[in-house]
Each structure stands twice: as C-alpha cells, then as structure tokens.
Amino acid sequence: xxxxxxxxxxxxxxxxxxxxxxxxxxxxxxxxxxxxxxxxxxxxxxxxxxxxxxxxxxxxxxxxxxxxxxxxxxxxxxxxxxxxxxxxxxxxxxxxxxxxxxxxxxxxxxxxxxxxxxxxxxxxxxxxxxxxxxxxxxxxxxxxxxxxxxxxxxxxxxxxxxxxxxxxxxxxxxxxxxxxxxxxxxxxxxxxxxxxxxxxxxxxxxxxxxxxxxxxxxxxxxxxxxxxxxxxxxxxxxxxxxxxxxxxxxxxxxxxxx
Amino acid sequence: xxxxxxxxxxxxxxxxxxxxxxxxxxxxxxxxxxxxxxxxxxxxxxxxxxxxxxxxxxxxxxxxxxxxxxxxxxxxxxxxxxxxxxxxxxxxxxxxxxxxxxxxxxxxxxxxxxxxxxxxxxxxxxxxxxxxxxxxxxxxxxxxxxxxxxxxxxxxxxxxxxxxxxxxxxxxxxxxxxxxxxxxxxxxxxxxxxxxxxxxxxxxxxxxxxxxxxxxxxxxxxxxxxxxxxxxxxxxxxxxxxxxxxxxxxxxxxxxxxxxxxxxxxxxxxxxxxxxxxxxxxxxxxxxxxxxxxxxxxxxxxxxxxxxxxxxxxxxxxxxxxxxxxxxxxxxxxxxxxxxxxxxxxxxxxxxxxxxxxxxxxxxxxxxxxxxxxxxxxxxxxxxxxxxxxxxxxxxxxxxxxxxxxxxxxxxxxxxxxxxxxxxxxxxxx
Ligand SMILES: [Zn+2]
Numbered sequence: 001x002x003x004x005x006x007x008x009x010x011x012x013x014x015x016x017x018x019x020x021x022x023x024x025x026x027x028x029x030x031x032x033x034x035x036x037x038x039x040x041x042x043x044x045x046x047x048x049x050x051x052x053x054x055x056x057x058x059x060x061x062x063x064x065x066x067x068x069x070x071x072x073x074x075x076x077x078x079x080x081x082x083x084x085x086x087x088x089x090x091x092x093x094x095x096x097x098x099x100x101x102x103x104x105x106x107x108x109x110x111x112x113x114x115x116x117x118x119x120x121x122x123x124x125x126x127x128x129x130x131x132x133x134x135x136x137x138x139x140x141x142x143x144x145x146x147x148x149x150x151x152x153x154x155x156x157x158x159x160x161x162x163x164x165x166x167x168x169x170x171x172x173x174x175x176x177x178x179x180x181x182x183x184x185x186x187x188x189x190x191x192x193x194x195x196x197x198x199x200x201x202x203x204x205x206x207x208x209x210x211x212x213x214x215x216x217x218x219x220x221x222x223x224x225x226x227x228x229x230x231x232x233x234x235x236x237x238x239x240x241x242x243x244x245x246x247x248x249x250x251x252x253x254x255x256x257x258x
Numbered sequence: 259x260x261x262x263x264x265x266x267x268x269x270x271x272x273x274x275x276x277x278x279x280x281x282x283x284x285x286x287x288x289x290x291x292x293x294x295x296x297x298x299x300x301x302x303x304x305x306x307x308x309x310x311x312x313x314x315x316x317x318x319x320x321x322x323x324x325x326x327x328x329x330x331x332x333x334x335x336x337x338x339x340x341x342x343x344x345x346x347x348x349x350x351x352x353x354x355x356x357x358x359x360x361x362x363x364x365x366x367x368x369x370x371x372x373x374x375x376x377x378x379x380x381x382x383x384x385x386x387x388x389x390x391x392x393x394x395x396x397x398x399x400x401x402x403x404x405x406x407x408x409x410x411x412x413x414x415x416x417x418x419x420x421x422x423x424x425x426x427x428x429x430x431x432x433x434x435x436x437x438x439x440x441x442x443x444x445x446x447x448x449x450x451x452x453x454x455x456x457x458x459x460x461x462x463x464x465x466x467x468x469x470x471x472x473x474x475x476x477x478x479x480x481x482x483x484x485x486x487x488x489x490x491x492x493x494x495x496x497x498x499x500x501x502x503x504x505x506x507x508x509x510x511x512x513x514x515x516x517x518x519x520x521x522x523x524x525x526x527x528x529x530x531x532x533x534x535x536x537x538x539x540x541x542x543x544x545x546x547x548x549x550x551x552x553x554x555x556x557x558x559x560x561x562x563x564x565x566x567x568x569x570x571x572x573x574x575x576x577x578x579x580x581x582x583x584x585x586x587x588x589x590x591x592x593x594x595x596x597x598x599x600x601x602x603x604x605x606x607x608x609x610x611x612x613x614x615x616x617x618x619x620x621x622x623x624x625x626x627x628x629x630x631x632x633x634x635x636x637x638x639x640x641x642x643x644x645x646x647x648x649x650x651x652x653x654x655x656x657x658x659x660x661x662x663x664x665x666x667x668x669x670x671x672x673x674x675x676x677x678x679x680x681x682x683x684x685x686x687x688x
Binding site: 037038039040083150165167215248251256257 | 403404593599600601602603604605606623624625626627629630631633634635642644
C-alpha cells in the first residue's frame, strides 16, 4: 500500500470531539458580490484547519448593508468582477474605519485580487473612472488591456514557495508602506514590471493568487490562524493537520506549465 | 472565381483527410480564396440558420435539435465534427455541398462557442438562436462571466426571427429586455426542480448563502420540464403535460431537451400547428448522449458511466444527476489547455454527496489537487495515481463486481476511452 492510500481524515475527525481551545471567528467580506475562482476554498480551509488545530471555527459573512460583526479574529476578502467592485464600493467606504482599525491592531487578513486592490489607495479603471480604495495598504492599481493569466510560483521568505493561479488585468504598484509577499519565479504577479507578487503589511497577506490560495499553501493558512489565536488568547497551541496531500499537490502544481 | 473555390476546397479537404489531417486547412483555403462562401451557401437554406450557444450542454442540445428536426422530415446541416469555429463550419459545409457549391438542406443547426459565435453571427445572421446558460466555464479564456452574457446578448441581437432563452438563468432571461423585434420564447423548469439547477449566482457554495435574484415576474414558457424520473421526463406544452421515456441521463441534459423542443417547435413553424408531437417525442426519447456526455459503457459485464465535468456547475449537476450509492467512483482531473489550467473551480463544487461512499480512485495531472479538495470536504479517498493508465486498471480490477462511474475532464475522458478500448472489451451501449 502506498502512503497515498491512507486517509488524513481518519485522524482529524477525532480531534473535533476533544475540548476546544477557544473560538476563532472568521469573517468573509462581501461573499455575495466578491467571490470568484474558488474564493470559498480559502474560507473552507480556514474553517477546517482551525478545528484541526483544536479550536472552534465560526464562519461569518459580511455583505453590503449588514451590521458589521464584533469580535472579528480573521478577515477574508476575495476577488470579483468589475460589477461586484462597483456594488460594494460605497459600503466598503463606510466600513473603512473599522477595517483600518482592525488592520492596525494586527488582525490577520487575507485579501485576494479584487479586495487586495480595494484595500489599496485606488483602482483606476481602464475606461477612466477611479474606484477609491480604503487605503489600508499603500498600493495603487491601474486597469490595463492585458489579462495576466496562468500558474504562478512565488518565492517568499516567510512561507516558502507560494503556489497559485492568477487572472487579473489590474496591475498593482507597491508604495514604501508595504513589502511584497514574494518574488515571482513563474508567472507575472502584481504587475508586468517588477517581478513582485502580493503585499505584506502588519498581519495582512494580500495576493493576486487564486488557486484557491490556502489549500496548497497551508503555511499561510496557519499564519492567519496562529496570529488570530495569539491576538485573542495570548498564545497559539498548534494541532497536527495532515498535510500529505497538500505537499504532493504542491509538488505536482509546481511542475505544471504556466 | 466563385465556383472554383468549392472544388478546390473539396480537393484540399480530400487530400487532408487522406493525410489524416483535421478540418481547419480546407476551411482556411476556402475562407482565403472565397470569403463569402459560408454566408452565400447558408443563405440558400429555406429555414435559415439556428445557432445553439451557452456554457453547458451545447453539444448534446444541438444533437437533440437535429434529431427532432429530422423526425419532422427536415434535412439538417450541422457541424457534427464538434468544430466550434467559423472555419470549422466552413469546412463542414465543404463536406456537404455538391461540386457546384449547392447545399441540399432545409436548415442549419450550429453549435457555436460563445467567443466565436459573435464573429460568426456578424457574418451570418441566424434566423433562430437558442441560448442555454451562462456559467463559470474556463474563465481563464473569457475573463469574466458578465462578458460571456454580453456575448450571448450579441447573438440574440443579430437573430432575425426567434430567440429561445432559459427562463431560469437570470443572466440569460434578462437578454429579452435588450431585444426589440425578435420573437422571444422561453424554456423553463418546474419550481420543484429549481434547486437541482444552480445558476451561477448559487455557485459560491457557502452553506446558507442567499438564494439568487430570480426574475421578478417569470414569463410563461413554451415548454416546461415538470418532472424527472429514473428514465422518464414530464414536459408541459400547449397546456398539456406529457410523459416520455428518455435515453439521456442527467437532469441537466433533460432540461436541455426542453430547450431543444422549443427550438424545434419554432423552426417547424409556430408549434402545434405544424410539428407532429408524437414523432417529436419519439425522437426525443431516442436521443443518446453526445460523445463523452454521460456515456454508458459495459466493462466486465458491469455498467461504466463516463461523466464529463468541465466546470463547477457541470460537476455539481453531474454529482446531483448521478447519485453515488452502489457505485464505485473514480475522478480524473487534467489541467491541459483544453481542460482549463485553472484549478480553482474544484473549490466551487461541494462533494458532500460522495462522503457516504467515498471515492475509490483519483487520477489525472491534478489528482492531488482533487485529493486535497476531498480531504477538506471530509470525503474518504482510496488511492491517488496521477498516471491514468495504471489508475484505470486498478479501478476496474478492484471494483470488478460493481457498477462504476468516472467523472472526468475533457482530455482525461479522451485518455480513458483510449485505455478502455485496450484493456477490456468496450461495448458502446447507448
Ligand atoms: Zn481575480
């Protein structure tokens, strides 16, 4: 029997029955309008890994017009079409205060594609209009005619190689207030000029990578969970999720063509 | 010049056939030397051109429309080779016209890929169009869902006669608002079946997510699918509900049968007045799935179903249409260009329905992505083997006495069919 034939779930299922180390609340931002290319996968991975680490996950949605939840531990923001960005832009401006406060206070956040752009200073669309961002990240984005599509591999110091898939026509330039998530080894990343992918600021990880990002990059998922636990409980006690399939999926993905 | 292009094109076609070549070259030759060929030839058809487009189910629906029309005694030209391109249509035409360029058909029914359909309708205005759905399909190619809806809208706008729309897909149904002058017909679903047909707005798949915004007021549909049984379906039209047996499997195929009925009724000239409904229904009950779309083969005396899955909605519909109970299951996921390179779509499918029986075998270039996906949905995985050949033999060996089902992406399906014909007696049942 090859090691592949055993089931990671067998062990993990049992952990749910043990006493929880505490509740971690994950809020998905605008899942109704900003959710594309498997963004749900990121939410699912956090939910499952929080429980595999022995904590209790609570998954909340925040959509346009909702009351903003209290006691937020992790923020997840996904990608969207142009129409989605237009629908949420006013509501997002109204939530700029609470989101900035959370970011400055060190709340962990994962921002993919569309919300990566709108957490920046602005998104100047190709046709002219400028969608204002909330300025949490010192980045700006310009729409282009060129769609950057394909498999991506990014070398990062914090999380090792990050693997995913990009599909965007907005090109993002980083200001001095943020640092890149990593350096592109395959693919394009933030823009077609400087070879960087994503942005890091406080406990925010921002990226153009779908894929979904978290399943094949459990190091980033665990960073978000660890940071949330430390911020809430003062410490993080890790469990031992079975990442055998993640390791193999990474190896195979890294060898696939652009 | 006019009549030289056809003999020359046919000659190139014959030569490229002999050399085992595809359909593109002869089409290209005719296009180059006689750009008006396709337009001119199709313009001679008494019932004009009908275009079938949308994300899911084009091939099987086109096949159904053709067989329905043939049951009414019409001679139908169609792009059977599966070529989705204008050039493919030109090449298919070359095969059908006589040496003087005359096409002896009553009507053309063409399956057109959304992206190329617009290019086509700008050259040849269809008399009929059937627009099936707008779902997340190979977004790496088209970029955005809204853009796909716009492409379908342009097909509708160029249609001179009847536009047939899916009443239950808001992005398709809303196209009616943009039209003036065309006759609009709908195909629809019974309320009780709506939940089994997620449209794209359901796709985000988070449990408890809000229902999609349906049209405020549903227009009446020409044909409504009322009920789906194990091998029957109930359709309502002209105020009556009829039950017919179906060879086609999968609820989404049967919904598309309602679409095909509407188009066939329109082409036959105003529904009941001219179409013979008993022969229409007989033809419908005989339609077999198109290549790879829910095909059923026999291996070691047991059924083996191949279910093509190429996007999240198709995968979800496949899982709903083919319940896992009693079957051994294999999933084959490739990420070649024809499959789409982007694997994010696997995360837009829920696999809960496989939790009870598990998945016996995973294969394909993205087998481990699939394993990871199933791990996060708590679905038990048997073995994982990216190489399709050994994976398929192991699957067949270990589930010898069970009916089997394989969900596969396009290029994985081609590889599996090739292997099946080598390792065992493959009898094509339907
Ligand atoms: Zn995106």
